[in-house]
Amino acid sequence: xxxxxxxxxxxxxxxxxxxxxxxxxxxxxxxxxxxxxxxxxxxxxxxxxxxxxxxxxxxxxxxxxxxxxxxxxxxxxxxxxxxxxxxxxxxxxxxxxxxxxxxxxxxxxx
Amino acid sequence: xxxxxxxxxxxxxxxxxxxxxxxxxxxxxxxxxxxxxxxxxxxxxxxxxxxxxxxxxxxxxxxxxxxxxxxxxxxxxxxxxxxxxxxxxxxxxxxxxxxxxxxxxxxxxxxxxxx
Numbered sequence: 465x466x467x468x469x470x471x472x473x474x475x476x477x478x479x480x481x482x483x484x485x486x487x488x489x490x491x492x493x494x495x496x497x498x499x500x501x502x503x504x505x506x507x508x509x510x511x512x513x514x515x516x517x518x519x520x521x522x523x524x525x526x527x528x529x530x531x532x533x534x535x536x537x538x539x540x541x542x543x544x545x546x547x548x549x550x551x552x553x554x555x556x557x558x559x560x561x562x563x564x565x566x567x568x569x570x571x572x573x574x
Numbered sequence: 575x576x577x578x579x580x581x582x583x584x585x586x587x588x589x590x591x592x593x594x595x596x597x598x599x600x601x602x603x604x605x606x607x608x609x610x611x612x613x614x615x616x617x618x619x620x621x622x623x624x625x626x627x628x629x630x631x632x633x634x635x636x637x638x639x640x641x642x643x644x645x646x647x648x649x650x651x652x653x654x655x656x657x658x659x660x661x662x663x664x665x666x667x668x669x670x671x672x673x674x675x676x677x678x679x680x681x682x683x684x685x686x687x688x689x
Contacts, residue, residue, distance in 0.1 A: 495675065504681060506682050507677075507679040522676070561606055561608075561623065561675055562608070562620055562623070563677060564620075565619070567617050568617055
């Protein structure tokens with residue numbers, strides 16, 4: 465599983481609160497990604513990073529921000545959580561072509 | 575941007591039968607097509623991939639075919655077993671030169687292998 469971990473694994477929060485999810489990889493991969501997975505939608509890209517401090521938006525980036533201050537860590541922040549952001553969040557990193565996924569974070573926004 | 579459509583959304587087969595899942599893509603510049611398997615509550619895991627310079631790739635009971643002209647690719651699983659039951663996702667990308675291999679996923683196929 466390419467040494468990718470996510471924390472927390474489960475979180476319940478309330479509408480309007482900020483939430484930060486962490487992705488940590490030990491493979492020194494340059495590219496990292498954040499996806500959300502919802503029934504009927506597959507995996508959709510939120511943001512990605514192509515190096516330290518280098519990030520860009522994916523197809524569903526509204527309401528999310530990211531930061532990457534170290535190669536091994538990629539943080540996803542929900543600035544003010546909404547119920548529509550209830551989802552399972554996966555991060556991934558790339559070894560040449562292959563994307564390796566973390567175990568996922570199940571986020572519930574009440 | 576890229577759009578990937580996947581069919582069927584659910585597929586039920588008898589153990590030992592073959593299963594075929596089909597995907598179409600829209601971006602003619604896409605050149606990398608992986609397939610992921612996701613068991614319930616687990617992370618997606620790569621099972622096979624193909625690049626646009628080949629038309630078919632096999633790995634034991636699974637194979638992927640690619641038709642670049644028609645912009646579609648398919649996953650074939652032969653001699654299905656109960657442990658093949660999972661959700662399968664296809665994806666497409668422009669490869670690492672297109673921004674670090676950003677993948678666009680299909681919406682998934684729930685495969686159920688019945689005894």
